[in-house]
Amino acid sequence: MNLLLWIIAFIGHLGSWCVVYNRTHATSWPRKTRKRCEKLIIVAVLLPMFWFAARAISRRTISIWDLASEGKAEWLYLYLSVGLGVFFIGRWIRRKLQSPPDSLLSAQQSIIDAQRELGRNIYLTSLAKLLKRIPFNQSHLIAIDSFEVGLDRLPHELDGLKICHLSDFHLTGQIDLAYFERVVEETNRFEPDLILVTGDLIDELDCLDWIDSVFGQLKSKHGTFFIRGNHDLRIADQEMLLQRLRNAGPNGMVWVGGKCESVSINGATVSLTGNELPWHSGAESLGRDSLPDNALHLLLSHSPDQIDWAKPFEFDLIFAGHNHGGQIAIPFVGPIVAPSKFGVLYASGNFQIEKSFMHVSRGLSGDECIRINCPPEVGCFTLRKT
Ligand SMILES: [Fe+2]
Known part of the structure; x- marks a missing residue:
């Protein structure tokens, strides 16, 4: 259950930053601005992963509940990621079930x-x-x-x-x-x-x-x-x-x-x-x-x-x-x-x-x-x- 929750949280975390990446690249913003956004997105993807990995090592636990109880920000980020993960998986299944056009x-x-x-x-x-x-x-x-x-x-x-x-x-x-x-x-x-x-x-x-x-x-x-x-x-x-x-x-x-x-x-x-x-x-x-x-x-x-x-x-x-x-x-x-x-x-x-x-x-x-x-x-x- 713990591993499954981590996987769903990872999907929610990565998926939400993919949404930001996709939307910024759909704009007509100058290339320089989009490249800066790309770098910020990479930092935003990696930072929480390093944060939770460091906490897991120092606390000697990989329990998602223990790490979520570290503080309000940790709790909010992990549970929000799990919620978004469920949403992205549901949307992906719906897309996979879509049939090609009749024409x-x-x-x-x-x-x-x-x-x-x-x-x-x-x-x-x-x-x-x-x-x-x-x-x-x-x-x-x-x-x-x-x-x-x-x-x-x-x-x-x-x-x-x-x-x-x-x-x-x-x-x-x-x-x-x-x-x-x-x-x-x-x-x-x-x-x-x-x-x-x-x-x-x-x-x-x-x-x-x-x-x-x-x-x-x-x-x-x-x-x-x-x-x-x-x-x-x-x-x-x-x-x-x-x-x-x-x-x-x-x-x-x-x-x-x-x-x-x-x-x-x-x-x-x-x-x-x-x-x-x-x-x-x-x-x-x-x-x-x-x-x-x-x-x-x-x-x-x-x-x-x-x-x-x-x-x-x-x-x-x-x-x-x-x-x-x-x-x-x-x-x-x-x-x-x-x-x-x-x-x-x-x-x-x-x-x-x-x-x-x-x-x-x-x-x-x-x-x-x-x-x-x-x-x-x-x-x-x-x-x-x-
Ligand atoms: Fe192209």
């Missing part, structure tokens, strides 16, 4: 080991090489996740429409260009009608020259559409960045940040709206009347936190990224951190948000090349009329 007709995954295929080390920096040594690190893999989605509002002309969703490339120079070229190859192999790129394309100026080899080689029958994410702000000259992305390769990409573009496919209209909030303005001035009537409405949103903004628009499909699936998913538990006001609820996967089907991509890379139980994702969608 998800099928889901399949195939995995490519890009590093093995290329036959050489794809990690370029010492930090990346060090992280690669962590057992079960999957940051060199490419998961091709194929989904069939049934929509009753889908125009007959769009039955079988193929959409490829890519997110969070994070071109930092830590992973070789050849890895991302392999991602593009797999995307093009799907022969998509549309390609949607939902932000965090490029982090480092040094990788600007990769734009043509990566984004410029994406091939889609009716266009490649993109929005920016928070990491794209690391490129100071945003106008130059947008220009380079628009002119990438032979076909270029269409920027839909804070606006709505339409394409005609087989005589039916598909609208593509972009939301880059809260990091880039634009979407706040959009209204339902910005969208054409009688169309399939798609939303590209960097963060799934924009679902409340999206609800009045009744988009048919929402494509988001930003959360990277939490990057580290503990076996049976799942991810514990994601930069979202919803915590890990929308870390990755498929969800029904009122009338909208939402897919949150695990993305392709990140600030740190570490992924456990969370392989980088190429999302391939085929839409079916139901």
Whole structure:
């Protein structure tokens, strides 16, 4: 019983600081401020653990009741942690029991080991090489996740429409260009009608020259559409960045940040709206009347936190990224951190948000090349009329 209570208290303690971490990383605060918060959170996580460990050694007891009786603060912190632990476990069980949306007709995954295929080390920096040594690190893999989605509002002309969703490339120079070229190859192999790129394309100026080899080689029958994410702000000259992305390769990409573009496919209209909030303005001035009537409405949103903004628009499909699936998913538990006001609820996967089907991509890379139980994702969608 004593051990169980300690475990629940630990879950409550760690879980509550994960909540703080997730919420601070969901804001548009400057990077410096968020990094300071990160350090404070680490101290807040470790301090009570050291405190109770030191008390346990000096009192020669590991009884949670004895240590709680040390003082009012100890009593309050331990029992509050146990209460929060029970709450987090209950919420986790409820989440695990949730079934996928009815409109998800099928889901399949195939995995490519890009590093093995290329036959050489794809990690370029010492930090990346060090992280690669962590057992079960999957940051060199490419998961091709194929989904069939049934929509009753889908125009007959769009039955079988193929959409490829890519997110969070994070071109930092830590992973070789050849890895991302392999991602593009797999995307093009799907022969998509549309390609949607939902932000965090490029982090480092040094990788600007990769734009043509990566984004410029994406091939889609009716266009490649993109929005920016928070990491794209690391490129100071945003106008130059947008220009380079628009002119990438032979076909270029269409920027839909804070606006709505339409394409005609087989005589039916598909609208593509972009939301880059809260990091880039634009979407706040959009209204339902910005969208054409009688169309399939798609939303590209960097963060799934924009679902409340999206609800009045009744988009048919929402494509988001930003959360990277939490990057580290503990076996049976799942991810514990994601930069979202919803915590890990929308870390990755498929969800029904009122009338909208939402897919949150695990993305392709990140600030740190570490992924456990969370392989980088190429999302391939085929839409079916139901
Ligand atoms: Fe990202």
